[in-house]
Amino acid sequence: MGSVISIVNQKGGVGKTTTAQALAREFAKTNKVLLIDFDGQATLTELMDLNKHFDNEFINEYMSTESIVKIFERASIKPLDITGILKDESGNSIVTINELHFIPSPGNSIVAAAESVSGGKDMLLNKYLQKVKDEYDYVIIDALPSVSTLFRNVLLASDALIVAIQTKTNAIAGANGFLQVLNDVLEDYDKTYNHLFILPTMYNKQRRDDKETLAEIMGSYMTSLKTYTSIGKIPTTLLEEIPDRTVFSNAQAVRYFLQDYIEGFDTGKRDILLLLENIAKVITNKLEVGGK
Numbered sequence: 001m002g003s004v005i006s007i008v009n010q011k012g013g014v015g016k017t018t019t020a021q022a023l024a025r026e027f028a029k030t031n032k033v034l035l036i037d038f039d040g041q042a043t044l045t046e047l048m049d050l051n052k053h054f055d056n057e058f059i060n061e062y063m064s065t066e067s068i069v070k071i072f073e074r075a076s077i078k079p080l081d082i083t084g085i086l087k088d089e090s091g092n093s094i095v096t097i098n099e100l101h102f103i104p105s106p107g108n109s110i111v112a113a114a115e116s117v118s119g120g121k122d123m124l125l126n127k128y129l130q131k132v133k134d135e136y137d138y139v140i141i142d143a144l145p146s147v148s149t150l151f152r153n154v155l156l157a158s159d160a161l162i163v164a165i166q167t168k169t170n171a172i173a174g175a176n177g178f179l180q181v182l183n184d185v186l187e188d189y190d191k192t193y194n195h196l197f198i199l200p201t202m203y204n205k206q207r208r209d210d211k212e213t214l215a216e217i218m219g220s221y222m223t224s225l226k227t228y229t230s231i232g233k234i235p236t237t238l239l240e241e242i243p244d245r246t247v248f249s250n251a252q253a254v255r256y257f258l259q260d261y262i263e264g265f266d267t268g269k270r271d272i273l274l275l276l277e278n279i280a281k282v283i284t285n286k287l288e289v290g291g292k
């Protein structure tokens with residue numbers, strides 16, 4: 001049975017989308033993965049450059065008939081198979097690819113759709129994923145940076161969360177605010193997770209600010225998790241920090257997945273690939289140990 005993992009934080013610009021994209025690609029080397037853009041800003045959808053890879057008419061038709069908006073009308077939708085965008089005409093890929101499916105974001109209409117539902121609106125993503133998640137090994141959700149109906153849908157549909165925290169001053173205050181929100185939702189719905197991962201992002205070891213914030217995450221933040229009534233019961237792991245490196249935005253600028261970009265054009269940055277492999281391994285192990 002597939003694990004639904006969401007990348008969350010109610011702050012924008014902390015690396016959620018970048019992490020979701022890179023992790024989905026990592027898992028998709030050997031697994032069947034579904035990646036969902038659940039953000040009205042549709043950053044991940046833009047990065048996929050669907051119009052370049054698919055016939056325009058097909059994509060327009062797909063976006064209107066299979067839009068994720070439909071799950072708020074309690075209808076089912078079919079994810080888009082994007083495995084082919086990672087292969088050339090001969091069917092070869094730079095980095096191994098098994099199967100990657102994608103649900104794009106239609107933009108802000110998703111917000112309106114979620115808010116307009118009457119009754120039980122927080123559980124609709126969960127209900128949809130219960131139907132499709134058995135077809136996947138991993139479902140990765142790129143969540144939006146705000147507390148809303150959409151956001152509660154993400155929290156309630158997930159088996160595990162990755163809380164992305166940028167290692168900058170004030171990040172901890174925001175991250176603590178997030179814990180309170182999360183704890184309230186978990187209590188209201190009597191919901192828990194198999195695992196909670198904390199991921200420091202955009203870490204610059206040259207900067208004092210970053211070093212202090214990382215130390216705070218490792219220390220007081222990890223301890224404070226345990227003081228929340230609902231969050232405190234969840235097994236928690238601090239993942240290895242992702243460094244602040246231009247290769248992340250360089251790959252996105254040319255609309256490549258990080259792994260394919262580095263192996264194809266920037267092999268000097270393979271240390272980042274190893275880091276991602278390790279992070280994915282830790283997540284897999286923890287989810288297996290936790291069981292389902």
Ligand SMILES: Nc1ncnc2c1ncn2[C@@H]1O[C@H](COP(=O)(O)OP(=O)(O)O)[C@@H](O)[C@H]1O
Pocket residue numbers: 011012013014015016017018019043201202203242243244245246248249252
């Ligand atoms: N580890 C990193 N090092 C350098 N830049 C990064 C890193 N992670 C993300 N970025 C850049 O930071 C910006 C915000 O990242 P993004 O993943 O879109 O954040 P969010 O989804 O939380 O809003 C993007 O331009 C992205 O390319």
Ligand SMILES: [Mg+2]
Pocket residue numbers: 013016017018039043142
């Ligand atoms: Mg984003």
